[in-house]
Amino acid sequence: MSESVQWAKVIDQTRCIGCHACSTACKSENAVPLGVNRTYVKYVDVGEFPAARRAFQVTRCNQCDHPPCVTACPTSAMFRRPDGIVDFDKSICIGCKACIAACPYDAIFINPDDHSAEKCNFCAHRIEVELEPACVIVCPTEAIIVGDLKDPESRVSQYVNRDVVAVRRPEKETYPKLFYKGAHQATLDPLAAKRPDGGIFMWSEQGGGVSSGHPGFANNVAAAMLSYDVPHRAPWGWPVSLYIWTKAIAAGTYLVASSMAMTGRLPAMISAVFLAMTLVLLVGDLEHPRRFYMILTRPQWRSWLVRGAVILTVFAIVLGIDLLWSPTWLAFIGIPIAAAAGTYTAFLFAQAKARDLWQSPLLPVRHLVQCIVAGSAVLRIMPLLAIATAIHLVLILAEVATPHPTAHARLAVREMIRGKYRLAFVVGVLFQFAGLCGVPPTAAAILILIGLLASEHAHVSAAQAVPLA
Incomplete structure (x- = not known):
C-alpha cells in the first residue's frame, strides 16, 4: 500500500436515480446479511405538490482522515490504512460497539452472523487487485466515482478541486473523503427532513431502534419529508x-x-x-x-x-x-x-x-x-x-x-x-x-x-x- 495514494470517492447526486443497484451489489460482493447495510440510498421528498421532487443520498462510510471509530476501538480492529481506506479486522473485534457509538455517520453495524463490527471498506480486496468497488461497477449512470485524491488527473481529484462538492457533518472535524456533488441539504443533514407521521415510510415500516428523520419541525426551510431510509439501532442499552x-x-x-x-x-x-x-x-x-x-x-x-x-x-x-x-x-x-x-x-x-x-x-x-x-x-x-x-x-x-x-x-x-x-x-x-x-x-x-x-x-x-x- 503506497502512502502516495489517497483513495477518495465522489457521489454525483445529480446523476443518481435511486435504483439501489449499489446496495444490491455491495450485499452480493461482501455477503452482507439481510437487515444490515454497508451502503444504501435514502429518499427525501422535497417541496409540496405540485412543486415537489425526490432527492436521493447514497449513504455509507465516509473514509475519514481522522476517523473517530479508529480512536475509539480498543483493539485496533478498526484501522486506517496508509492509502486512506478505513478498514477492519474481524478476527480481533471484541464487539464492544464503541466504533458504532463514535461514528457521526451511523455507517458501522454489528454483523448478525459473525457478531463483529462491519462497514464499507471501499471494497479493499478489489482495490488491491486493481479493480473498482462493486458499487462503482454496477451504477448505471456513473454516479459513483473513485480515484486517487493526490493524482491531479483523476476524475475524483478534478471533481473535488474544480467542482462544488460537500461533505456530511464537517463540524465533527473527521475530514471525510466521501464527497457529494449536487446533494440537497435535506439529505445531507439527518435532521433536515421530517419523520413521516406514524412512522410510515415508503414500502416499509422501520420498527424498533432509532427512527430516522426529525420527529418535530425539521431543520430545513424547505418542506422536506423523509420517505425511505433504513433503521438503525442504538449501540448501548x-x-x-x-x-x-x-x-x-x-x-x-x-x-x-x-x-x-x-x-x-x-x-x-x-x-x-x-x-x-x-x-x-x-x-x-x-x-x-x-x-x-x-x-x-x-x-x-x-x-x-x-x-x-x-x-x-x-x-x-x-x-x-x-x-x-x-x-x-x-x-x-x-x-x-x-x-x-x-x-x-x-x-x-x-x-x-x-x-x-x-x-x-x-x-x-x-x-x-x-x-x-x-x-x-x-x-x-x-x-x-x-x-x-x-x-x-x-x-x-x-x-x-x-x-x-x-x-x-x-x-x-x-x-x-x-x-x-x-x-x-x-x-x-x-x-x-x-x-x-x-x-x-x-x-x-x-x-x-x-x-x-x-x-x-x-x-x-x-x-x-x-x-x-
Whole structure:
C-alpha cells in the first residue's frame, strides 16, 4: 500500500436515480446479511405538490482522515490504512460497539452472523487487485466515482478541486473523503427532513431502534419529508446504564469511606462486590465476550475503553490490598484511583463524537458526583448524601434548562424529557428528590439509588436516540 495514494470517492447526486443497484451489489460482493447495510440510498421528498421532487443520498462510510471509530476501538480492529481506506479486522473485534457509538455517520453495524463490527471498506480486496468497488461497477449512470485524491488527473481529484462538492457533518472535524456533488441539504443533514407521521415510510415500516428523520419541525426551510431510509439501532442499552451505576457504587463507596477515614473492611468488600458486577456487565455486553482479554493483550491506547480497563484493574488490586492488609497509606493511592474509576466513562462517552449530548465538559463532574451520591447512599452518610444528591439534581436540571449549541443535542434533550425516555427521566428526578424529603435513612438511600440508575439510563439512551444518517 503506497502512502502516495489517497483513495477518495465522489457521489454525483445529480446523476443518481435511486435504483439501489449499489446496495444490491455491495450485499452480493461482501455477503452482507439481510437487515444490515454497508451502503444504501435514502429518499427525501422535497417541496409540496405540485412543486415537489425526490432527492436521493447514497449513504455509507465516509473514509475519514481522522476517523473517530479508529480512536475509539480498543483493539485496533478498526484501522486506517496508509492509502486512506478505513478498514477492519474481524478476527480481533471484541464487539464492544464503541466504533458504532463514535461514528457521526451511523455507517458501522454489528454483523448478525459473525457478531463483529462491519462497514464499507471501499471494497479493499478489489482495490488491491486493481479493480473498482462493486458499487462503482454496477451504477448505471456513473454516479459513483473513485480515484486517487493526490493524482491531479483523476476524475475524483478534478471533481473535488474544480467542482462544488460537500461533505456530511464537517463540524465533527473527521475530514471525510466521501464527497457529494449536487446533494440537497435535506439529505445531507439527518435532521433536515421530517419523520413521516406514524412512522410510515415508503414500502416499509422501520420498527424498533432509532427512527430516522426529525420527529418535530425539521431543520430545513424547505418542506422536506423523509420517505425511505433504513433503521438503525442504538449501540448501548441497559447493560451500559447498569455498569455505570454499579461502577459508581464500587468507586463511590471506597472514595467516601477512605476520604472520611472509616475503619473496617466492609466498604472495601462492598466495593469489590460491585466492581465484580461491573466487570460481569462489561464483558457480558460484548458481542465476543471470550475475546475480552484482548483489551489488555493488544491495547490501542487512545481508546478510553483500554484506559478504563487498566484503571479498573488497578482499582481491583487496590481493593485486594485493602481487604488483605489495610495499610494506612493505601488511601493516598486508592482515592485518586477510585475517582478515576468513577469518571473515566465520561471521557469514553466524549470519544463518541456522534453523540452531541455527551460532549459536555461537565460530564466528568457529573459522574464524580454520582459516585459520591452512590457511596454515601450505600454507607448511609445522610448529610453528605443530601448535599451530593442536591448537587446532582442541579446538574441534571442545568443540562435540561441550558440551551444547547447543536440541533442534535437539543433533540436528545427533547427525547429525554418529552420523548421515549421521559418515564426514566421523571422517575430518576422524582425518586432522588423524594429521598431528600425527610423519609427514613434506609428508604432515602434506596430511593436515591433507584433514581440515580433511572436518570443515568435516560441520559445514556437519549444521546443515542438522535438519527445520524
